[in-house]
Amino acid sequence: MKQWYLLSRNLINIANLKLPVLTFYMVLFICLFTNTGVKAINITEQIQRPLNNYAGQSSRNTADKLLREGRQQLSQGFSQKALKLSLSALEIYHSLGDLKAQGLTYDLLANIYLQLSDINNAEDAIRRQVAIARDNQDFQNQIFALNNLATLFLEKGENIAAKQTLEEALIIARNVMNIEGQGLSLSNLSLVALRKGDYNEAVKIGKYALTFRRQISDTIGEANTLNNIGDAYLAMGDYQNTIDSYYLAMQLAKKSFQPSSQLRAIDGLVTANTIIGRYNQALKLLETRVKITDSMKNPAEYLKYLAISGDIYEKMGNFTKARNFYIQGISIAQKLEDSKQQSLLVYKLNELKRR
Numbered sequence: 001m002k003q004w005y006l007l008s009r010n011l012i013n014i015a016n017l018k019l020p021v022l023t024f025y026m027v028l029f030i031c032l033f034t035n036t037g038v039k040a041i042n043i044t045e046q047i048q049r050p051l052n053n054y055a056g057q058s059s060r061n062t063a064d065k066l067l068r069e070g071r072q073q074l075s076q077g078f079s080q081k082a083l084k085l086s087l088s089a090l091e092i093y094h095s096l097g098d099l100k101a102q103g104l105t106y107d108l109l110a111n112i113y114l115q116l117s118d119i120n121n122a123e124d125a126i127r128r129q130v131a132i133a134r135d136n137q138d139f140q141n142q143i144f145a146l147n148n149l150a151t152l153f154l155e156k157g158e159n160i161a162a163k164q165t166l167e168e169a170l171i172i173a174r175n176v177m178n179i180e181g182q183g184l185s186l187s188n189l190s191l192v193a194l195r196k197g198d199y200n201e202a203v204k205i206g207k208y209a210l211t212f213r214r215q216i217s218d219t220i221g222e223a224n225t226l227n228n229i230g231d232a233y234l235a236m237g238d239y240q241n242t243i244d245s246y247y248l249a250m251q252l253a254k255k256s257f258q259p260s261s262q263l264r265a266i267d268g269l270v271t272a273n274t275i276i277g278r279y280n281q282a283l284k285l286l287e288t289r290v291k292i293t294d295s296m297k298n299p300a301e302y303l304k305y306l307a308i309s310g311d312i313y314e315k316m317g318n319f320t321k322a323r324n325f326y327i328q329g330i331s332i333a334q335k336l337e338d339s340k341q342q343s344l345l346v347y348k349l350n351e352l353k354r355r
Contacts, residue, residue: 059092060092060096060098060101062092063088063089063092063093063096063098063101064089064101066085066086066088066089066092067085067086067089067101067104067105067108069085070082070083070085070086070089070108070112071108073085074108074111074112074115079112079115079116080116082108082112083109083112083113083116086105086108086109086112087109089101089105090102090105090106090109093105099132099135099136100132100136102128102132103128103129103132103133103136103138103141106125106126106128106129106132107125107129109121109122109125110122110125110126110129110148113125119152119156122152123149123152126145126148126149126152127149129141129145130142130145130146130149133145139172139175139176139178140176140178140181142169142172143169143172143173143178143181143184143185144181144184146165146166146168146169146172147165147166147169147181147184147185147188149165150162150163150165150166150169150188150192151188153165154188154191154192154195159192159195159196162188162192163189163192166185166188166189166192167185167189169181169184169185170182170185170186170189173185179212179215179216180212180216180218180221182209182212183209183210183211183212183213183215183216183218183221183225184209184221186205186206186208186209186212187206187209187213187221187224187225187228189205189209190202190203190204190205190206190209190225190228190229190232191228193205193232194228194231194232194235197235199232199233199235199236200232200236202228202229202231202232203229203232203233206225206226206228206229206232207229209225210222210225210226213225219252219255219256220252220253220256220258220261222249222252223249223250223252223253223256223258223261223262223265224249224261226245226246226248226249226252226265227245227246227249227261227264227265227268229245230242230245230246230249230265230268231268233245234268234271234272239272239275239276242268242272243269243272243273246265246266246268246269246272247265247269249261249264249265249268250262250265250266250269253265259292259295259296262292263289263292263293263301266285266286266288266289266292267289269282269285270282270285270286270289270308273285274312274315279312279315279316282312283309283312286305286308286309286312289301289305290302290305293305299332299335299336300336300338302332303329303332303333303336303338303341306325306326306328306329306332307325307326307329307341307344307345309325310322310323310324310325310326310329310345310348311348313325314348314352319352319355322348322352323349323352326345326348326349326352327349329341329345330342330345330346330349333345
């Protein structure tokens, strides 16, 4: 019931799930800024097909097994395999008329489609999950599914639709006195205000969201909300409150073993400290950052570390160290085939040579 919430906590606000441990926040950025070139299978086409080889054995056990295998495949990064297994499970649940199981399957499918960069089918899956929750008068699932639908709207730049959807989720959460849902919905509404450039409102709503998240000791959610507040303060140029918000978010994310939220907080702290000239503090934070990304075995994150470190050393006037970081970054960018970052680092390196 709480699966989408656990994913949506990292919103832009993902993991004690039966689903993959990737955060919804990270997955959204992956799907929006990368193109896998994979053509996904349409949900409607699948459930409207007559049952094939599962016709004689379309039982709950078969479907449950398929769904478990789908989750496992997705957690291992095999999105296409996960998609086929999950759609087969959905086909059986559909034939059985099991709405609750269909809702859980759509939950998984949305994650899969996001990893396949298929926003349209991800949105369709969430909308179907919302519809099922409404039919079953499952208010908690409605709240969390609506928040994830709003997340997609927000990432597509549809701020008005996102705000309206979140307000609907907040009304439901208040009516059923769901503290968790109120904290989540308010946190995401603060993000809407942030996206609209209403930074004071973003801080105000974010602080209100914290009161709910702290009531239930939701450290993961609290860290995400604090990151939102930190973003707002940073945009306002209020660097002391920026640092305070990000620092607390970093500590909470570390405590709750949420590397994505921890990295987001560290990035904010690095930016703020660099702006106000605290270069050594920024470099220390980057060293913490690279230790986290090393454990994640993510070369793209290491490239980011190299590029930012080089930039800071350049600002400090230590051009030798800056040059070394840029050269290392160019090598990693070549291996990752990241032509944009490679070109930027080559440009910076050439500019250093002129000094």
